[in-house]
Amino acid sequence: MRTCAYVTQSSALLCLAPAQGGACRCAPWPxxxxxxxxxxxxxxxxxxxGPYHHGDLHHALVQATESILAERGVEGFTLREAARRAGVTxxxxxxxxxxxxxxxxxxxxxxxxxLQRFLAESGADSAASPAERVQALGLAxxxxxxxxxxxxxxxxxxxxxxxxxxxxxxxxxxxxAELERAGRAYFRLxxxxxxxxxxxxxxxxxxSTVHGFAHLALDHRFERFIPxxxxxxxxxxxxxMILARFFP
Numbered sequence: 001m002r003t004c005a006y007v008t009q010s011s012a013l014l015c016l017a018p019a020q021g022g023a024c025r026c027a028p029w030p031x032x033x034x035x036x037x038x039x040x041x042x043x044x045x046x047x048x049x050g051p052y053h054h055g056d057l058h059h060a061l062v063q064a065t066e067s068i069l070a071e072r073g074v075e076g077f078t079l080r081e082a083a084r085r086a087g088v089t090x091x092x093x094x095x096x097x098x099x100x101x102x103x104x105x106x107x108x109x110x111x112x113x114x115l116q117r118f119l120a121e122s123g124a125d126s127a128a129s130p131a132e133r134v135q136a137l138g139l140a141x142x143x144x145x146x147x148x149x150x151x152x153x154x155x156x157x158x159x160x161x162x163x164x165x166x167x168x169x170x171x172x173x174x175x176x177a178e179l180e181r182a183g184r185a186y187f188r189l190x191x192x193x194x195x196x197x198x199x200x201x202x203x204x205x206x207x208s209t210v211h212g213f214a215h216l217a218l219d220h221r222f223e224r225f226i227p228x229x230x231x232x233x234x235x236x237x238x239x240x241m242i243l244a245r246f247f248p
Contacts, residue, residue: 057086057092061093067085073153074157077104079094107150114144115144116171119144119178123140134186135243137182142213152214186247187199213235
């Protein structure tokens with residue numbers, strides 16, 4: 001049916017206007033009686049907003065990446081999903097970080113910085129004996145892994161990080177330096193003295209122990225061996241006994 005209409009900002013008026021003889025001029029047959037019908041238009045849905053542009057894109061993408069790692073692990077990470085969770089365009093992460101490896105490397109850098117903080121704070125007790133300081137660092141290493149499992153599991157995945165990244169190497173060295181400093185104090189070595197084979201082996205043994213212990217704890221592998229294995233204090237007591245074998 002042809003109609004006459006005019007539109008205002010809030011409504012549309014559809015007019016079947018009566019003509020001579022009572023018929024509507026717009027009607028296709030003369031016998032139809034006309035009348036005016038007021039019809040309101042459906043409110044127009046607001047246009048869907050485009051991707052939100054963060055003032056701090058770096059922080060938003062890092063947070064999104066950590067949430068993905070916590071839920072899906074490293075293998076489940078994609079730049080597209082990080083962009084979706086951060087509320088930005090799919091191209092934004094690659095534009096900002098260069099690649100998936102670039103974004104994951106940023107998260108790994110945060111992990112090493114936080115690990116160093118855990119280690120430095122645990123070894124700051126001047127009243128502790130050298131052996132107690134080494135053991136405290138070992139416990140701090142495991143506490144960090146339990147507090148930040150996604151970061152911890154990513155930090156050593158070199159296949160997913162930027163190969164040869166100087167910042168990553170420096171961050172890893174800084175964290176390891178905390179353990180080496182405590183080992184030097186235990187073996188009474190000057191800060192600039194070269195490490196002999198025995199000292200290097202002891203430090204490597206301690207690091208391997210706490211690193212493996214952390215992974216086993218995250219994988220819930222201790223239930224058969226440690227009563228109350230879900231209790232951090234119970235894990236700490238067991239780890240102290242293990243480290244005492246290396247640093248009595």
